[in-house]
């Protein structure tokens with residue numbers, strides 16, 4: 137019993153009944169993996185209890201009740217023994233055993249290329265492997281770097297945490313008065329994450345206490361607030377402060393930045409490097425509907441929810457049926473006297489029974505106390521969401537029904553998703569016809585649902601309106617062929633200016649080039665991070681990096697921040713003050729990005745989405761396998777840059 141204990145768990149100091157009770161809520165495959173850590177018994181991997189292929193996120197994967205009971209009984213004994221011997225563990229499994237455990241627990245081969253990526257994600261050795269080592273970089277050299285991070289959302293906080301860890305002087309400016317980015321801005325009723333929370337959190341800051349599998353906005357906001365405090369970055373954040381412009385000064389190799397605080401006062405500051413962490417989905421897009429200014433009542437965007445407006449007993453129009461509408465409509469339906477949901481195109485949604493479920497207390501206890509359980513649970517959530525969906529997204533040029541699906545697997549998904557809608561509203565042919573999309577699944581973001589959406593639309597006082605909006609009048613919304621829908625309040629759940637990266641900041645690089653003009657409607661960056669002509673400027677969640685097929689955006693940000701820290705390190709190692717991505721490298725990357733996205737369902741002409749620009753090019757989404765992007769961003773290749 138000399139192995140390294142799981143430093144992430146709390147000691148067990150409770151009675152047997154508590155352990156036994158908690159085990160009732162266990163994810164049994166994750167528990168089986170913990171058993172190996174607890175007992176050192178690797179014969180489990182050759183035993184008769186084998187989790188079948190994992191489908192769905194962290195599902196129980198079809199083990200029989202008898203097998204589950206057997207695993208729980210064994211875990212009970214093992215946990216008691218672990219408690220009674222004071223929390224020591226046997227020697228940890230070696231790398232080969234870990235790789236075998238991965239394949240065993242998900243019931244399918246885990247290709248070699250994925251093993252190190254997943255090991256890093258799970259941090260089984262307790263090491264924060266995505267935190268780049270800066271050994272050998274003198275403190276004086278670090279001090280010479282001064283970095284500005286724009287935005288204190290999920291990725292800006294991450295950058296700040298890493299800069300702080302490496303002793304690099306930095307400031308963070310945040311236009312809002314709180315950290316959290318999207319999670320501080322979106323306060324509409326029903327707002328919650330739609331990626332499983334136990335892996336929608338930093339890999340180095342897991343949270344065993346999520347109250348729900350998909351937590352609500354206040355809990356996410358609290359998580360990011362807590363991280364800002366815990367990692368000591370809050371004092372470096374200047375709230376209520378926006379970057380107006382940044383201009384590269386060649387002589388001093390610095391960005392000269394103009395900042396504006398909430399009271400309108402402008403100041404200037406210089407930084408060696410800028411990390412833009414401004415997000416993609418935070419500049420609300422309100423359509424230019426004729427007559428909107430004449431509307432007498434409140435009219436606001438979903439991301440600018442006004443809590444002082446009481447919707448109880450009001451007649452409300454919600455315009456849009458995307459991810460935001462899907463969450464807020466069922467909540468508004470609970471209080472409004474009349475609700476019109478104005479749909480331009482229906483959305484595909486995937487059944488997810490856990491979407492609103494609470495995490496049982498027993499499960500929380502296991503996540504907190506059982507060695508390596510939380511880490512394997514994270515793996516079980518991550519694995520089915522890493523690249524497996526890709527084949528259903530690639531267009532088969534010979535597919536005979538390109539309007540409804542793009543290949544055989546995509547068609548299978550279409551049938552299953554249509555079946556889900558039919559099971560709910562098949563008895564109402566008119567509604568059913570309205571809610572089945574006429575474009576292939578995954579053209580737009582797949583929504584998560586547990587029946588609340590159609591449940592809300594079926595209510596007597598709720599009306600799904602598919603006629604086009606003609607204009608807005610003082611007392612309502614006029615739709616084609618139907619006349620005016622009288623309403624007191626209009627909510628625009630109409631999305632964001634996703635394709636206007638870094639907008640509305642004015643970024644002026646070498647030779648006076650303005651980033652907005654360089655990009656036009658086709659923003660692009662090498663790895664989504666760096667742009668030729670704009671030295672020492674690094675984007676997080678930049679062009680072409682949104683994940684529409686896999687993973688969580690936190691995983692992607694961790695890859696990007698590691699790459700950025702690697703860039704800064706390389707610059708210091710070379711004693712340089714500026715680095716710029718070579719144009720030919722960026723152009724070649726852009727060519728590959730275009731070629732790859734062109735073949736995907738996201739480029740399908742059958743529907744609009746924020747994934748595409750006006751010309752139909754996919755500009756916001758990453759077409760890469762997670763494992764490829766992870767590999768490319770592990771460390772920068774100095775040959776991709778020129779240094780000054």
Ligand code: NAP
Nearest residue numbers: 328329330423456457458459460480481581629630631744
């Ligand atoms: P969105 O997906 O862009 O949806 C906008 C909706 O507004 C669409 O239904 C669109 O119809 C409609 N619309 C836009 N302009 C219109 C017009 N002139 N007339 C009528 N309808 C119009 O925006 P969103 O729902 O805010 O979501 C944006 C993204 O934010 C999501 O895809 C997701 O990535 C993220 N998000 C995530 C969560 C979460 O994690 N829980 C929640 C909310 C949002 P068309 O489809 O016809 O264009």
